[in-house]
Amino acid sequence: MKSPPSSSPSSSLLLRKTRLISPFLFTLLAFILFIAVILYSEVFSQCHTKLSRIREREEGCDVFKGRWVWEKGGPLYEEYECPYIQPQLTCQQHGRPDKDYLHWRWQPHACSLPSFNATLVLESLRGKRMLFVGDSLNRGQFVSMVCLLQRIIPENAKSMETFGSLTVFTAKDYNAKIEYYWAPFLLESNADDAVIHRITDRIVRKGSINKHGKNWKGADIIVFNTYLWWMTGMPFKILQKGSFKDDVKDMIEVSTEDAYRMAMKSMLRWVKRNMDPKKNREHRLGR
């Protein structure tokens, strides 16, 4: 990847479609809708204080306005050091010769982000559950987070387990869990099986956020993403009631935008009902 990635995470989604072939997550990051609900409690106040300090120092710094800069300095982890990357993402092991793509760093226009500190993040996550929900893009974010943190955790103090749609990384000494939940549409769909599905026949069920959402309850931090699977280029099928397996389905067809809007609204309602506004606050990145 020689050309620099996007200069702004909020540019048009459609422009980004042309970059799909680009194999690394940094470019992908630019065109998702990304909502994080971040714990706003004492444990997190350390991070929060740091962020506040950045804001105070750099009045009016919008960390989402910036650009990618290429740096000679090493990446924060190497692929071979991290045992948790799935084979489909181990570019180097599969012979990718260049390494330039590892050196991009996000640089806000008006301030600089503090460098990543794994100890600080693990301390902040002590006794907490951090959950990534969505499609393979968020799986990538989850794996990256685990890779960034796992290197400072001894072998016998960490584990990775999968229970159906849920994958759980545990940092035992911190009683901290970082999790990933596969739900490419957030809502229930006939593509919830990552292997058995057809792109041309995607159906989501109306009002079904709790189908997956019941597994998200109790998480202290949730990072949602859903985007790519909606982009079939066809009207979207919404199941009104009954089963995906019914021969005659009670379905309506709507535009992708309307279907996506429905999912966003469902997700926001879920957040309102299930997250504590006293403890959590909501951030929306990108669009």
Ligand SMILES: *[C@@H]1O[C@H](CO)[C@@H](O)[C@H](O)[C@H]1NC(C)=O
């Ligand atoms: C990382 O954070 C820990 C815990 O707050 C702190 O003790 C340490 O000095 C930090 N390391 C760096 C390099 O800033």
